[in-house]
Amino acid sequence: MLTLLVLTSVVLLSAAPQSEAIVVYTGWERHALVGSDIRLSCSFFSWRWTSDDVTFSWSYRPDGAKDSISIFHYTNGVPYVDNKGPFRDRLEFVGNPARRDGSILIRNLDFYDNGTFTCDAKNPPDIVGRPSSVRLLVFEKNSQVPVQSQFRLV
Numbered sequence: 001m002l003t004l005l006v007l008t009s010v011v012l013l014s015a016a017p018q019s020e021a022i023v024v025y026t027g028w029e030r031h032a033l034v035g036s037d038i039r040l041s042c043s044f045f046s047w048r049w050t051s052d053d054v055t056f057s058w059s060y061r062p063d064g065a066k067d068s069i070s071i072f073h074y075t076n077g078v079p080y081v082d083n084k085g086p087f088r089d090r091l092e093f094v095g096n097p098a099r100r101d102g103s104i105l106i107r108n109l110d111f112y113d114n115g116t117f118t119c120d121a122k123n124p125p126d127i128v129g130r131p132s133s134v135r136l137l138v139f140e141k142n143s144q145v146p147v148q149s150q151f152r153l154v
């Protein structure tokens, strides 16, 4: 009986890690005005303790483009902003990896920054999971003017 119990728990324990996976969360869609800053958040769920080797990586695909470019990595405890692409001088890491937060801040948004930002996270040995994406739409500062003038005309 005891042997059966031990065997059962051994089987359960060894099966569990395979069904576990990391789940990455970002927002779904964000709106912002030209010239403003935006924080794009990324977090993850994992059954394991937060690893010292937690990594985050962000990529960006401009609207209409086929390929994504890598824009940011956090690995070995160090944030790296890629030195290519539209955000090389405007991106700052504002996350807290110990709290599973891989958020980035993009400063001084441009009208042409519309696109999809994808975050991937790994919490070794928990590394199996799908990246999550958030769409950014940037509006011109005066984009509400037509709506307001319509009200004034009525």
Ligand SMILES: *[C@@H]1O[C@H](CO)[C@@H](O)[C@H](O)[C@H]1NC(C)=O
Pocket: 111, 112, 114, 137, 138, 139
């Ligand atoms: C970005 O998206 C907004 C909202 O859809 C749109 O008004 C604007 O024209 C887009 N910018 C560009 C450069 O396409």
